[in-house]
Amino acid sequence: MDVDGYCRTSVDDIYAIGDCAAHANPFADNAVIRLESVQNAHDMATCTAKAIMGDKQPYEAVPWFWSNQYDLKLQTIGLSLGYDEVVVRGQSAARSFTLVYLSKGKVLALDCVNSVKDYVQGKALVITQATPDKSVLANPEIPIKSLLVS
Numbered sequence: 001m002d003v004d005g006y007c008r009t010s011v012d013d014i015y016a017i018g019d020c021a022a023h024a025n026p027f028a029d030n031a032v033i034r035l036e037s038v039q040n041a042h043d044m045a046t047c048t049a050k051a052i053m054g055d056k057q058p059y060e061a062v063p064w065f066w067s068n069q070y071d072l073k074l075q076t077i078g079l080s081l082g083y084d085e086v087v088v089r090g091q092s093a094a095r096s097f098t099l100v101y102l103s104k105g106k107v108l109a110l111d112c113v114n115s116v117k118d119y120v121q122g123k124a125l126v127i128t129q130a131t132p133d134k135s136v137l138a139n140p141e142i143p144i145k146s147l148l149v150s
Contacts, residue, residue, distance in 0.1 A: 002032065005058040006051045007044050015051070017044035027063055027079045027108075027126070037065050062126060071095070075119040078109030078126035089118060090140040098122070098140075105131045121145040 001009055001016045003023050009016050018041030024030045043061035050057050065076040072095065083101035090097030096114040100107060100122070106129040110122040121144035125132070132147040 005060075006056055007048045007059055008051070015048045017041055017048055023059060025063070025079070026060055028081050031081065033079075033081075035063055037063070039064055062123060064123075071114075073112075073114050073116065075112045075116070076109060077112075077119055077123050078107070080109040080111070083108055085134075087134050087137050089138055090115065100125075100137055102134075105134075107132070115140075118144055124148055 001020055001022065003009055003016050003021045005024070007015045007017055007021060007023070019034060019036045021044060022032050022034050023044075025033050025035070040061070040063065044059055047057060047059040047061075062077060063079050067074045078101070080101040082103050084104065085102040087100040087102065088097060089100065092113075098113070098115045098118040099111040101109040101111075107122075107125040108129075109126060110118060112119040112122070118140075124130070125144060125147065128148065130148060136142055137144075137147060
């Protein structure tokens with residue numbers, strides 16, 4: 001079901017959230033998408049509750065996902081839709097690395113495998129659509145937070 005920026009359907013006072021709600025997402029270049037994640041449902045519910053209570057705030061949460069697979073902690077921030085380049089931080093053989101997805105040099109998303117610091121610090125790169133130097137970005141010894149332009 002399509003919803004607007006406040007999770008409202010085309011029927012007055014009817015809202016939809018979570019997996020069933022298709023919305024224009026700013027982290028997908030405003031494409032209308034469905035995000036099938038627990039956090040998305042939670043964030044949309046918060047947006048809806050605020051709207052019902054008269055405190056309308058648009059749904060603009062950064063998409064994020066996680067999964068634990070045996071000894072691997074997989075974490076994603078942002079959406080990699082439309083990427084044209086991938087920068088690898090670290091070595092996959094070490095089972096701790098990050099894939100940074102770029103579009104025209106701008107950071108769209110990160111897939112982090114056992115790289116919690118990259119995941120936490122990478123959120124700011126996604127929100128700001130940072131355009132870091134790719135050789136510096138690829139160096140896992142350089143903290144991602146240092147790549148933000150002040």
